[in-house]
Each structure stands twice: as C-alpha cells, then as structure tokens.
Ligand SMILES: Cc1ncc(C[n+]2csc(CCOP(=O)(O)OP(=O)(O)O)c2C)c(N)n1
C-alpha cells in the first residue's frame with residue numbers, strides 16, 4: 001500500500017465511491033417504484049475504477065461516458081441534486097430533463113456527456129483533446145468505455161489519430177467482463193490493452209480494478225504523460241458490476257453464483273475502508289462519512305422531488321445555438 | 328468585385344475565416360496538398376496563397392481515412408473551443424460517419440440541455456453526372472434534412488458559395504455544405520471583401536409571374552436556362568434557389584407560389600422523401616387554394632446511378648425536361 005497519497009485524498013476517494021453507491025442504490029429503488037422513468041444502468045461494484053480514474057484527472061480535464069455513467073460526473077465532483085433531478089426528468093436536471101440517465105452531462109466538471117450509443121462518444125473525448133492541443137491548454141481528455149465498446153471500430157480510428165497527433169487523451173476501458181449478457185472473452189480476440197501496441201502507445205491493464213489506488217496510479221501515469229505532451233494511453237481496468245446490466249432486468253443466467261459472490265467479497269468500498277483503518281481512521285469516522293453521504297442523497301432526492309417538471313415548450317429548445325432565422 | 332469560380336469562392340471564404348479567427352481549422356483527407364483546390368491559391372503546394380504555408384500544419388491538417396473518427400473528433404473539438412471546417416471530399420463518404428452525424432453532432436446540444444455548442448462545418452462534394460459510378464455520385468442532402476439539429480446549405484453560385492460558407496463558419500451550429508461538382512467551375516462576380524449571406528434566406532434568381540420554379544444546387548443553371556427559353560415563348564418564370572435547405576426559407580417559396588399559382592420543383596436527389604417532396608408538401612398544405620395546376624417534381628428516379636455516360640445522362644433533370652414541365656403546368660403545347 002502506497003504511503004504518498006495523503007489520507008485526505010483517500011478519504012475523498014471513499015466519499016465519492018460512497019456517493020456513487022448510495023446514489024445508485026437509491027436510484028435503483030426509485031426505478032422499482034416507478035419514480036424514475038426509462039432505463040438505468042448502475043456502476044455499483046465498479047466504484048473504484050470510476051473514482052480512481054476521475055480523481056487522477058484535474059478539475060477542468062474533460063471526459064465522456066457511456067450508458068453506465070452516473071458515476072463519472074459524481075466521481076468528478078458533480079453535486080448530486082441536479083443529477084438526481086435529471087434522472088427523474090425535472091426542469092432542474094443537469095440537462096433540463098432532456099437527457100435522463102442515458103445522457104447525463106455536467107460541463108461544469110468537464111463531463112462532456114454520456115452516449116447511449118456504445119462507443120460513439122470516444123471520438124468526442126478525442127476531439128476535445130485535439131482542441132486542447134491546438135489551443136495550447138494543459139487539459140487531458142478521458143474516454144470511458146466498456147469491454148463491449150472495445151470492439152467498435154471507431155475506437156481504433158480515434159486511437160490512431162490520438163497516437164499520430166500525440167493528443168492528450170486517455171482511453172479507459174472499464175472491463176466488467178460482460179457486454180450485457182455476452183462474456184467479453186467470447187467476442188474479443190486477444191487482450192484489449194495489448195491493442196495499444198499496434199498504435200505505438202502505452203497500454204496497461206489494472207488487474208485489480210477493485211483497488212481504487214491501483215486505478216488512480218495507472219490513470220495518473222497516463223494523465224501526466226498526456227499533459228507532458230507525450231500522447232495518449234490505453235488503460236484497461238478489470239472490474240465487475242454487482243447489479244444486473246440495467247435495473248429491472250432479471251436475466252442473470254450468464255454469470256455463475258460463485259463468480260458473483262467472489263467479486264462481492266472484494267467490494268471496493270470495503271477495500272479502501274481497510275486501508276483507511278490502517279491509516280488510523282476509526283470506524284466511527286467511516287460511519288460518519290457514510291451518514292453524511294446518505295444525507296446528501298436524501299437532499300438530492302428531495303431536490304428532485306420538489307423541482308417542477310419542465311414546461312412543454314422546453315422540448316422545443318436547445319436544438320440550435322443561433323437564433324434560427326427560418327421563416 | 329472580381330470574377331471568381333465557385334471553387335475559388337470557397338477557398339476565399341475559408342482563407343478569410345482562418346485569417347479572422349485562430350479557432351478555425353481545416354481537417355480532412357488530402358487538404359494539405361490542396362488536392363481538391365479549396366485550400367490554396369493555386370494548384371500546387373508552393374504557390375502563393377497556399378494554406379499550409381499561411382496557416383501551418385496545426386490549422387490545416389491531413390487526416391487518415393477515418394470518416395467516423397474525423398467527424399466525431401471535429402464534433403468534440405467544436406464542443407470545446409475550436410471551429411473546425413471538415414473537408415469530407417465526396418458526399419458519399421458521409422455515410423461512413425452516419426452515427427457521429429446523427430447521434431453526436433445533431434443531438435449533443437439538445438440532449439445536454441444546451442450545455443454544448445457545435446460550431447463545425449462539414450463540406451462535401453456531390454460528384455454526380457461525372458461518370459463516377461454508384462459509389463461516388465450521391466446527392467444525399469435530403470437524408471440529412473431529416474435529422475433535426477443539422478443545418479444544410481447547397482449554394483449554386485460563386486457569390487453564394489462564398490457568403491453562405493462564411494456564414495456557416497460563423498454559425499455556432501453544425502452546418503453541412505453540399506457542393507455540386509458540376510458547379511465548381513462556374514464563374515461569377517464575387518465581392519472581394521468578406522461578406523456573409525444569412526442561412527435561411529432564399530435567392531430569387533429571376534422574377535416572374537406565371538410559374539414558380541424552385542431549383543436546388545446543380546439544377547439551378549438548368550432551371551435558369553429553361554426559364555429563359557420559356558420567356559421566349561411568352562411565359563414568365565420565377566426561379567427561386569432556396570440556397571439553405573435547413574432552415575428553409577418557406578416564406579419566399581409560399582409567397583411566390585401564392586403569386587404565380589404554379590409550382591415546379593427541380594433537384595438532382597432521389598424522388599422519395601427528397602427536398603422537392605418536402606417543398607411540394609409544404610406548398611400543398613399552405614397555399615393550396617392559390618394553385619392553378621398540379622405541382623410537378625423533377626428529380627432523379629429512385630434508382631442507383633449507372634456508370635456508362637450513355638446510361639447516366641438520363642438520370643437527372645435536364646433543361647429540356649424542365650422546360651417541358653413548365654409548358655405543361657402553364658398550359659402551353661409541347662415545343
Ligand atoms: C451501438 C450500440 N449497439 C448496441 C447497444 C445495446 N447495448 C447497450 S449497452 C450494451 C452492452 C455494452 O457493454 P459494455 O460496453 O461492456 O458496457 P457495460 O454495459 O458492460 O458497462 C449493449 C449491447 C447500444 N446501446 N449501442
């Protein structure tokens with residue numbers, strides 16, 4: 001266990017992982033009760049991979065996500081209220097109720113948005129890295145995508161351009177080992193991280209993606225390299241989702257019980273709690289942190305519930321930026 | 328004013344925009360060598376006015392052949408501070424990037440509740456009528472008219488090419504520019520100073536009172552020639568070039584048809600769900616009572632484009648065909 005990460009940083013990691021866990025547990029309940037419409041995909045079980053990645057970035061660094069992306073803005077520091085309001089479809093949501101769970105975006109923390117189309121947001125992150133490079137701003141851009149998205153061709157178009165132009169980009173593969181019901185190894189030839197070699201960029205795999213510090217280290221290395229102008233990296237993180245692919249699905253016949261319980265026993269929140277105890281943080285303090293987060297989630301839900309629904313006319317706004325002179 | 332070709336006017340608009348704003352960059356395949364003639368003053372890299380010399384490789388950048396990636400990267404760059412002009416060369420290649428156009432470029436601002444702006448221009452050329460076969464002859468602008476969030480220009484004169492492209496680059500929204508290659512060599516008077524033609528304003532190419540002839544892109548010169556011929560036969564034709572297909576200047580079209588009572592629409596795209604279909608429906612809905620004759624659409628048939636010149640020439644509306652349609656709706660006997 002590394003000692004050079006301050007305890008305060010570790011505590012912040014634990015706080016953000018707990019935020020994701022509690023936020024999503026609540027969201028899952030609300031889906032069940034019909035309080036959140038549509039579909040919801042949780043990152044429960046993957047919090048170390050999410051928070052380790054986000055905290056290795058600077059505040060104004062960019063990132064894009066996918067369908068499983070409540071955790072990304074939370075990991076980057078978004079307040080919970082507008083995110084929850086968005087899931088419920090309220091006017092105060094981050095996207096004014098027009099994105100929902102599948103299209104959260106919070107530009108105030110560099111979150112350029114989630115894509116419901118698997119793999120489709122990867123070049124968006126890459127493009128933001130292109131802009132940063134040309135405009136001379138020291139920002140890094142990170143694209144989150146799954147093991148399923150790793151088989152989309154656009155990833156390799158983006159990696160190639162990022163490589164040849166030395167863009168400050170990080171391609172972050174969240175390998176939870178399944179794309180919906182499909183085991184990654186049955187549809188993926190070779191190792192994902194090794195594909196980086198073909199583009200002459202670093203490719204690493206974090207085998208223990210339930211260890212937030214291991215993820216943080218790998219992504220920090222990639223971010224430092226990108227910021228120094230040395231170009232992109234591919235980081236593959238091995239992890240596991242504890243819930244079904246999406247809330248309400250009950251098709252868990254493709255993962256066996258033993259595998260599930262083995263991964264459940266390596267809960268990323270418990271892991272970091274263990275490290276924190278070694279650093280002298282008491283159970284009392286950890287309980288307190290959890291209670292504070294629960295309180296935050298309660299307030300977020302209250303905020304969402306008390307907020308109005310958007311006016312119908314809002315559906316006809318935000319298509320264009322210019323005043324459209326169409327007659 | 329100078330006499331300038333359509334292609335030269337595009338180059339001029341790009342140069343002026345790049346000089347005016349450092350955030351404007353050109354990306355695309357083979358743009359550095361000025362292969363298509365819009366990124367330099369002359370045909371060769373070293374000639375005066377060459378973009379690579381003027382702006383450097385950061386701002387004029389060759390890309391790999393990766394249309395989906397290029398369009399997505401331009402979109403991401405536009406969302407975060409650049410104002411890219413993407414040269415996609417052939418319009419047929421837009422299909423490679425369909426997901427990025429439809430799901431990212433067109434939707435991001437909307438989905439994210441207005442957090443993003445998308446100031447990016449995608450230029451592409453429609454090489455139809457040049458015996459390039461089915462893979463290079465597409466006129467796909469109607470498909471993109473069906474995607475809310477995109478703006479579409481289809482200039483048909485050198486003056487419009489310069490002014491509309493400049494307005495497109497200034498726009499904070501994504502604009503697709505469709506250029507008919509058969510117009511590239513067209514020469515005309517173009518203002519030397521920077522100027523903009525606002526998107527969504529049609530051009531009345533020729534005023535008339537008996538019939539409204541709406542013509543799009545490469546059909547405009549043929550439409551004008553047919554209108555002149557009908558003029559000699561005593562029929563006064565009003566020729567309208569919408570120039571911008573999204574947003575469409577519906578008022579200009581409706582006002583004209585309300586005046587003339589007759590409509591012929593001509594375009595090089597396929598018939599089903601084309602721009603002509605949309606304009607016809609609009610007129611039928613809004614000024615039906617003014618119509619004195621059925622609306623006529625002249626389009627390419629719903630058929631692929633064959634290679635052989637002997638086969639291809641019949642695929643697009645011709646001057647003779649336009650003239651015949653004008654005679655038909657105005658009750659003149661066939662010439
Ligand atoms: C282009 C596209 N194809 C298919 C889908 C349907 N779909 C949504 S999520 C998903 C699985 C994605 O797996 P992965 O990328 O590994 O992400 P994970 O859900 O495991 O986080 C599929 C097939 C989609 N949304 N987009």
Ligand SMILES: [Mg+2]
Nearest residue numbers: 146147178179
């Ligand atoms: Mg997966």
